[in-house]
Amino acid sequence: MLKYLLWPIALVALLLLPHGLSFSQQEILVFLTINVLLVSTYRLLTLTGEWSLGHVVIMGVGAYASALYTKEFGLFVPVSMLLGGITAALIAILLSFPLFRMKGFYFLIGSFAAGEIIRLLWKRFREPFGGPKGIKGIDPMPDFSIGIYDFDFFEPISYYYFAGTIVILCLWVLWRIEKSPVGLTFHAVHWQDKLAEASGVNLRAYRTLAFAIASGFAGIGGALMAHYVGTINPNSFDVEVMVFVLTWAIVGGTGTFYGPILGCVLLTVLNEIVLREMGFEQLRPLIYGAILIASILFLPNGLESIVQRLTRKEAKS
Numbered sequence: 001m002l003k004y005l006l007w008p009i010a011l012v013a014l015l016l017l018p019h020g021l022s023f024s025q026q027e028i029l030v031f032l033t034i035n036v037l038l039v040s041t042y043r044l045l046t047l048t049g050e051w052s053l054g055h056v057v058i059m060g061v062g063a064y065a066s067a068l069y070t071k072e073f074g075l076f077v078p079v080s081m082l083l084g085g086i087t088a089a090l091i092a093i094l095l096s097f098p099l100f101r102m103k104g105f106y107f108l109i110g111s112f113a114a115g116e117i118i119r120l121l122w123k124r125f126r127e128p129f130g131g132p133k134g135i136k137g138i139d140p141m142p143d144f145s146i147g148i149y150d151f152d153f154f155e156p157i158s159y160y161y162f163a164g165t166i167v168i169l170c171l172w173v174l175w176r177i178e179k180s181p182v183g184l185t186f187h188a189v190h191w192q193d194k195l196a197e198a199s200g201v202n203l204r205a206y207r208t209l210a211f212a213i214a215s216g217f218a219g220i221g222g223a224l225m226a227h228y229v230g231t232i233n234p235n236s237f238d239v240e241v242m243v244f245v246l247t248w249a250i251v252g253g254t255g256t257f258y259g260p261i262l263g264c265v266l267l268t269v270l271n272e273i274v275l276r277e278m279g280f281e282q283l284r285p286l287i288y289g290a291i292l293i294a295s296i297l298f299l300p301n302g303l304e305s306i307v308q309r310l311t312r313k314e315a316k317s
Contacts, residue, residue, distance in 0.1 A: 028272045030159050034163060036261050038245060039248045048189045051108055053246075054095075056115070056237045057242075061088040062088040066080040066084030077140070077227055085219040088222070091215070093211075115237075134233025134236070141159065159228050163224050166220065178257060189206050244267075247292050251292060252302050263302065266303065
C-alpha cells in the first residue's frame with residue numbers, strides 16, 4: 001500500500017519544493033532538473049557497455065541546434081527543442097560509423113576526440129555558431145497561462161515546472177525503453193555480446209540505437225538549458241562538465257534506473273548547499289575526485305547498493 005502512496009507524495013513534494021527556496025536556489029533546481037535528464041540519458045548509453053566522454057558535447061549539439069532554429073528560422077521554441085533533440089540524434093548516428101569500429105577504452109578516447117572536434121568547429125566558425133563567444137540572445141520560452149496560473153519563463157519557478165514536466169515525460173520514455181525487448185537486448189549486448197550475436201543480434205546496430213536515443217534526449221536537455229539561460233558557448237560543454245556527469249553516474253551507480261539520478265541529486269546538494277555555503281566551492285574538483293575514489297574503493301556498486309540493502313532489510317522484516 002505504501003508503495004502506491006509514494007508516487008503522489010513525491011509529485012506533491014516536487015510541486016511544492018521551489019516555493020521554500022530562495023531565487024538562486026530555484027535557479028539551481030532548474031539546472032538540477034535538466035542534469036537529471038542528462039545523467040539518465042548517459043546511463044542508457046552505458047547499458048550497451050560503452051562509456052563516452054563526448055555526451056555533454058552531444059547535449060550541446062541539441063542546445064546549439066535549438067537556438068539556431070529559433071534565431072535563424074523563427075521556429076516556435078517547443079518545436080525547436082524537439083528538433084534540437086532530433087538533430088543531436090542524427091549527429092550521433094553519423095558519429096557512430098567511425099566510433100563503433102572501436103570498443104571499450106578506444107571508444108572512450110574516440111568519443112572524446114569527436115566531441116572536441118565538434119567544439120572546435122563551434123569556436124572556429126562565427127557564422128552561425130558565434131565563435132568562442134557562442135550564441136547570445138536566444139529566444140526564451142514564450143509565456144502562457146493555464147487557468148489561474150501565469151507561466152512567466154523568466155521566473156525560475158515557472159521554468160522549473162515546464163522543464164520538470166518535459167524531464168518526467170522523457171524519463172518515463174527512457175524507462176519504458178529499458179523495460180522493453182529493445183532495452184533487454186541492450187543489456188545482452190553488454191553482458192553476453194557473443195551469445196547475443198550468435199542469436200542473430202546486430203551488435204553494432206543496437207549500440208548505434210542506444211547512442212542515438214541517449215543523444216536525442218540529451219539534446220532536448222541541452223535545448224531546455226539554452227532557452228533558459230539565453231546564451232551558450234563552447235565552454236558550456238567542455239570536458240570538465242563531462243567529468244561531473246561521469247562522477248554522478250559512478251557514485252550513484254548504473255545498475256538501476258534511479259542510481260545516476262541519486263548521484264546527481266546528492267552531489268548537487270553537496271556542492272550547492274554544503275560546499276558553497278562553507279566557501280569550499282573552488283575545491284569542488286578535489287572533493288569530487290576524493291568522493292569518486294572513495295566510491296570506487298568502498299562502494300563499487302554506487303549509492304544505489306545502499307538503497308537495495310535497505311529495501312531488502314525491510315522486505316525481510
